[in-house]
Amino acid sequence: MKTFKVTELKRELQKLDKKELITIISDLYKANKEVTKSLSVKFGGSKMVDELYQEAKQFFQNEENLKCV
Structure with missing residues (x-):
């Protein structure tokens, strides 16, 4: 699958209104931990x-503790 370059993405995002942008960002927020x-x-x-x-x-302290067991 070919993905958009950042410049292409920005061009598409500029076409959207505020409500659409909020919806997209909210969906990404819920779907992706990063x-x-x-x-x-x-x-x-x-x-x-x-x-x-x-x-x-x-997390890393727990990882270290597991290695010691």
Whole structure:
């Protein structure tokens, strides 16, 4: 499957109204964990960065603990 280049995507997005853009972004937010994290950091500020850091830290600590077992 051929995908749009960023410039092509931007051109198509410029044709949409605000409501359509909000719907697309909301759908991506719900469907993709990386988009959820990225937008949460963008709009949630340093508090969200700290929360995601703590989650990642806990994940890697758990991984290390599993290796020791």
